[in-house]
Amino acid sequence: MSTSDRYIRQTLVPEIGEKGQEKLNASKVIIIGCGGLGSIVAPYLAGAGVGQITLVDYDIISTSNLHRQVFYHSSDSRRKAEALANHCRLLNPEISVIAHFDKVTGINVLDLIATSHIVIDCTDDEEVKYIINDACMYSEKVLVYGGMHQFDGYVALFDGNLSSKINLRDCFPKTAGRLANCSEIGVFNITAGIIGLQQANTALKHILGIGADVMNKLQVFDVLYNRSSIIPIKKMQDYDFKTMLEKAEEVIEEQHCNPLEINANQFHLHDIAQKKTFVINVGDQADSTNITGMTIKEISDLLDHKKLNVFVCPRGNTSLQLVNTLRKVKELDGYEMASLKGGLSAFQK
Numbered sequence: 001m002s003t004s005d006r007y008i009r010q011t012l013v014p015e016i017g018e019k020g021q022e023k024l025n026a027s028k029v030i031i032i033g034c035g036g037l038g039s040i041v042a043p044y045l046a047g048a049g050v051g052q053i054t055l056v057d058y059d060i061i062s063t064s065n066l067h068r069q070v071f072y073h074s075s076d077s078r079r080k081a082e083a084l085a086n087h088c089r090l091l092n093p094e095i096s097v098i099a100h101f102d103k104v105t106g107i108n109v110l111d112l113i114a115t116s117h118i119v120i121d122c123t124d125d126e127e128v129k130y131i132i133n134d135a136c137m138y139s140e141k142v143l144v145y146g147g148m149h150q151f152d153g154y155v156a157l158f159d160g161n162l163s164s165k166i167n168l169r170d171c172f173p174k175t176a177g178r179l180a181n182c183s184e185i186g187v188f189n190i191t192a193g194i195i196g197l198q199q200a201n202t203a204l205k206h207i208l209g210i211g212a213d214v215m216n217k218l219q220v221f222d223v224l225y226n227r228s229s230i231i232p233i234k235k236m237q238d239y240d241f242k243t244m245l246e247k248a249e250e251v252i253e254e255q256h257c258n259p260l261e262i263n264a265n266q267f268h269l270h271d272i273a274q275k276k277t278f279v280i281n282v283g284d285q286a287d288s289t290n291i292t293g294m295t296i297k298e299i300s301d302l303l304d305h306k307k308l309n310v311f312v313c314p315r316g317n318t319s320l321q322l323v324n325t326l327r328k329v330k331e332l333d334g335y336e337m338a339s340l341k342g343g344l345s346a347f348q349k
Contacts, residue, residue: 006094007049015210021049025095027207028052030113032104032132033122034080035059036068036187037146040196041120041203043071046088048204052096053088056112057081058103059341060265068189079265104128106248109135118203120144122196131248133168136160138241142206143168146199148187151224153195156233157202157215166216170236191223260323262338264346267310276304280313280322282344288312300329308336316343 011021027050031038034057045053057080061072071087085099102108109131113119119141121132136143137160145168147154158167198219205211218231277288284290291299303309311319319339326337340346
């Protein structure tokens with residue numbers, strides 16, 4: 001297949017043409033998060049001929065992902081960034097696809113986004129979304145934001161190179177409450193597909209310089225009732241993005257040696273002699289201790305100072321809260337404790 005064959009249906013569109021295709025081929029985009037949104041965005045950018053696509057995700061594919069992450073399959077336990085990168089390379093071997101198996105932090109974010117023209121936030125973590133936003137504003141990068149909440153989805157475009165520097169914090173002030181997290185409140189799979197496509201659409205139009213964009217606007221999609229609206233975002237205040245990144249870096253450095261969560265791959269790398277596993281609200285499991293209904297004191301007495309104490313619940317939320325609580329118990333200073341990200345399905349792999 002020749003290059004002209006690959007993009008012919010696209011270059012025939014008057015608003016794109018050969019010059020537009022050259023812009024796409026010269027562009028560099030980083031997609032942070034290869035889940036429900038990123039796994040939709042990446043193949044469409046690859047198919048369109050975006051010259052360099054960088055994928056960032058530290059998680060592995062699990063069964064609970066598959067209802068909305070339709071480019072993966074049930075027998076695949078690879079890291080998401082690896083699987084998605086391979087898919088995009090097969091789709092379009094003429095472009096460069098780079099995979100990073102990292103969790104974005106205040107420490108590494110500026111290095112990760114340094115060589116890309118556009119940053120697409122496809123994450124599902126409140127803290128990471130603000131870190132990405134702050135890094136884009138500080139380093140004057142274009143940011144395409146995407147978020148989901150059950151039947152609702154959100155897309156916005158921010159340009160850190162503009163003097164106004166309207167950004168995600170103006171849209172969702174951190175003091176106003178948590179950003180949507182589908183692992184906690186759920187999401188309709190079609191919402192992920194629509195928002196992922198809208199993020200891809202927003203990025204491609206911005207590269208090409210065509211059509212109407214959502215610069216400094218929040219585009220809201222109500223999938224349940226087939227409604228959409230565009231809300232202008234007003235500047236709330238000036239922000240010191242460098243200081244915010246430094247604060248995020250300090251938090252990560254405090255937790256770096258003993259993180260609150262581990263993923264399934266990390267969990268299974270520890271053999272049975274290296275860890276002690278506790279389960280909550282999931283019934284009895286092999287090689288584990290059921291601590292459902294126990295007090296903090298009772299749980300503390302069961303911990304092993306010489307092992308990694310791993311806590312597992314159905315989805316990973318209760319266990320994470322418990323680890324946070326146990327970390328504050330003075331008598332447990334020096335104990336290694338972590339919540340299993342993803343919960344029971346990850347434990348049973």
